[in-house]
Structure formats: structure tokens, C-alpha cells
Amino acid sequence: MTKIAILGAGMAGFGATYRLNIEGVSSTLYEKNSYHGGHAASFNCDGFIFDYGPHVSFTKDARIQKLFAESVNNEYEVFQARVKNYWNGYWIKHPAQCNLYGLPKKLVVDILADFVHAQNNEYGEIKNYEDWLITSYGRTFAQTFPMNYGLKFHTTTADNMSTEWVGPRLYRPDLKEVLNGALSPDTPDVHYVNHFRYPSRGGFVSYLNLFLNQTNVRLRHKFVALDPKNRTLQFANGTTEMLPGAEGVHELDVHHFRAGLLGQFNHALGCAHIFFLWFGFGSIADSPGQAAGVANSPSA
Numbered sequence: 001m002t003k004i005a006i007l008g009a010g011m012a013g014f015g016a017t018y019r020l021n022i023e024g025v026s027s028t029l030y031e032k033n034s035y036h037g038g039h040a041a042s043f044n045c046d047g048f049i050f051d052y053g054p055h056v057s058f059t060k061d062a063r064i065q066k067l068f069a070e071s072v073n074n075e076y077e078v079f080q081a082r083v084k085n086y087w088n089g090y091w092i093k094h095p096a097q098c099n100l101y102g103l104p105k106k107l108v109v110d111i112l113a114d115f116v117h118a119q120n121n122e123y124g125e126i127k128n129y130e131d132w133l134i135t136s137y138g139r140t141f142a143q144t145f146p147m148n149y150g151l152k153f154h155t156t157t158a159d160n161m162s163t164e165w166v167g168p169r170l171y172r173p174d175l176k177e178v179l180n181g182a183l184s185p186d187t188p189d190v191h192y193v194n195h196f197r198y199p200s201r202g203g204f205v206s207y208l209n210l211f212l213n214q215t216n217v218r219l220r221h222k223f224v225a226l227d228p229k230n231r232t233l234q235f236a237n238g239t240t241e242m243l244p245g246a247e248g249v250h251e252l253d254v255h256h257f258r259a260g261l262l263g264q265f266n267h268a269l270g271c272a273h274i275f276f277l278w279f280g281f282g283s284i285a286d287s288p289g290q291a292a293g294v295a296n297s298p299s300a
Contacts, residue, residue, distance in 0.1 A: 003020075003025045003026055003027065004016075004020055004025060004026070004027040004028075005027070005028055005030065005233055005241065005243060006027055006028070006029045006030065006215070007030050007223050008029075008030075008031060008032075008038065009029050009030075009031035009033075009036035009037065009038065009217055009219070010036075010037060010038020010039060010040065011038060011039070011040055011208075012038075013029055013031075013038070014029070014036075014208050014211040014215075017029055017211055017214050017215035018067075018211050018214060020215075021214040021215070026215075026216075027215045027216070028215065028216040028217075028218060028241070029215045029216065029217045029218065030218050030221040030223060030233070030235070030241075031217065031218065031219050031220075031221060032220070032221065032222035032223070032236075033219065033220070034219050034220055035219065036205070036208065036212075036217055036219065037052065037204075037205040037208060038052075039052055039053040039153075040052065040053070040204045040205055040207065040208065041204075041205050042202060042203025042204050042205035042206070043203075044203075049202065049203040050203075051203050051204045051205075052204075053153070053204075057076075057196045057197045057198065057204065057207065058081070058193040058195070058196040058197075065197070067210065068197065068207045069197075070210055071206065071207050071208065071209045071210035071211070072199040072200070072201075072202075072206050072207065072209065075199065075200040075201065076197045076198060076199050076200055077197070077198050077199075077200060078195055078196075078197055078198075079195060079196055079197075079198055080194065080195050081191070081193045081194055081195055081196055083191055083193065085145070085149075087144075087145070090102065090103060093185075093187065094191050095170070095171045095173075095190065095191055096141075096145050097137055097141060097145075097171065097173055097178065097181075098171070098173040098177045098178055098180070098181035098187060098190065099181045099185075099187055100112075100178070100181050100182040101181060101182060101183065101184055101185045101187075102185065107140070107144070108182050110140040111137075111138060111140045111141045111144075111182075112178065112179070112182060113138075113140075114137075114138025114139050114140045114141065115137060115138040115141065115175070115178055116138075116175065117138060118134065118135055118136070118137065118138040118139075119175065123135035126163065128158065128159050128160070128161060128162065128163065129150070129158040129159070129161035129162065129163055129166070130142070130147065130157070130158035130159040130161075131159075132163045132166065133146050133147060133158060133170075136170070136172055142158075146158070146170065168192040169192070171190055171191065171192070173190070177190075220237055221235045221236075221237060221239065222235055222236040222237070223235055223236075224236050231243040
């Protein structure tokens with residue numbers, strides 16, 4: 001019988017199945033869409049591959065590089081990254097904060113004025129990603145570019161996100177760099193991604209091939225409710241799945257849990273996240289037969 005149910009067939013979900021498989025724990029992975037991959041999904045249209053997003057293969061972590069390479073039988077290409085942003089008819093070299101040349105004059109002036117103000121004034125406590133963006137780049141740039149992009153990509157607002165994940169992802173230029181990029185199209189390449197690996201066949205989603213046989217993937221299963229008393233997961237397609245484990249739910253605030261899964265509480269999210277809730281007593285390491293639970297990933 002399945003020990004663990006995982007919601008969302010993206011990188012986080014398959015990462016969970018990979019670890020569980022190492023521990024000898026079986027799992028079932030439920031995905032609301034008719035395809036797997038999340039942000040790493042790829043689609044074949046008349047023989048042409050279109051990827052949902054490019055943010056999966058520029059890792060410099062040797063262990064992850066090895067896993068991805070094994071997943072495509074070491075058949076991949078290495079490309080130099082040339083990243084540009086499309087905004088209202090303009091193609092802007094990345095990172096946009098130091099490549100403002102050619103944008104509407106008023107916008108550039110407002111961005112520069114806000115940037116100077118932000119660099120010379122205390123913003124106050126940085127409570128979330130929105131605060132971090134405003135204090136780093138000024139309000140105009142933050143609201144025009146990264147906050148809009150973040151809402152599209154992360155599917156939540158910047159004030160609902162933490163900042164631990166930022167790391168080198170968002171470049172913080174000094175005033176000279178910003179002014180140079182506003183006055184000239186010739187700027188140095190400062191983006192932290194300078195190359196990426198791309199599978200020779202199948203698109204980015206091929207990096208998940210290795211993990212497909214390590215779990216039972218069920219597509220078109222949009223999670224809608226948890227019944228802790230009867231230990232069941234309910235899905236929008238009308239199916240109900242049983243969760244094995246001990247009788248009842250041990251020390252679980254059901255109302256808070258349900259509200260969280262439905263996105264009804266204001267908890268700061270990271271760039272990507274995953275959490276486990278165990279139903280029953282003990283842990284995987286202590287008693288695999290007793291553990292049952294839900295792992296949630298952002299694509300759920």
C-alpha cells in the first residue's frame with residue numbers, strides 16, 4: 001500500500017519521490033494537470049519542443065548535475081545563456097536593472113530617482129520579498145518589473161514571499177552600473193547564469209525521466225480536500241484516495257491545515273517549497289509501515 005501521497009508533479013514533487021525511493025518508501029504523486037513537470041514541463045507541437053520555463057538546468061551543484069545527466073543518458077548540449085526580458089514591446093537585456101537604455105524616458109527617470117532614494121534612505125525592517133525589492137531597486141523598478149514577473153512565475157504576490165531564496169538570483173548593481181546601463185546599450189554580462197545544459201531530445205522535462213519509475217504518477221488529480229477522520233484525499237475529478245496509517249490524526253490543527261492547502265492564510269512562501277505532514281506515529285526512519293502523509297509542492 002502507498003505510504004506517502006505527494007501533491008504536484010514538478011521538480012519539488014519528484015525530488016520528494018526520489019528521496020523516499022532511496023529510503024525504500026513507496027509513494028503516489030498526484031498532479032492536477034494532464035502532464036507532469038510543473039515549471040519544467042515541455043510540449044511537442046508538430047515536432048517542435050516548447051518549454052514552459054528555462055529555470056531548471058543552470059545549477060552548479062555537482063550532485064544535481066549528475067542526476068540530470070543520468071536522466072537523459074548523458075545526452076545534453078551546453079549553451080551560452082543570452083537572456084533578455086520582453087516588456088511592452090521592448091527587449092531588455094538581463095538583468096534589467098542595469099540595462100534600462102531605450103526604455104521610455106519618464107520610466108527611466110523615475111527608476112533612477114527611486115534607485116538613488118533607496119540607496120540613501122533607510123527603508124525599515126525587511127519583512128518580505130516586496131520590501132527587499134523596494135529597498136534594493138526603488139519602488140518604480142520593483143513594481144514595474146520583478147513584482148509583475150514574480151506574480152506570474154511564483155503565482156503569489158511579493159509581499160507573500162520570504163527572501164531566504166534570493167541569493168545571487170537578483171543582481172544588485174551600484175549607481176554607476178545603473179547609470180551606464182541607462183545611457184548606453186553596451187553593458188557587461190553580469191547575470192549569474194552564463195551557460196545551461198539542455199537535453200538533446202525531449203526538452204527540459206526529460207530531466208525528470210529518471211524519477212518517473214520511482215513513483216506512481218496520477219495526472220488530472222486536482223486536490224480539493226482532506227478528510228482526516230476517514231484518512232482520505234479528495235480530488236476534483238470525483239475520486240477519493242485512502243491514506244494508510246494509525247487511527248485518527250495525531251496533534252493536527254485540521255482547520256489551519258485545510259486553510260493552508262487552499263491558500264487562505266498569509267504565510268510567506270519561498271521561491272520553491274515543500275513540506276511534509278505525517279499522519280500516524282513514528283517516522284519513516286523509525287517505522288515505515290506506520291507512516292503516511294502528504295507532501296506538497298508549488299505545482300500542486
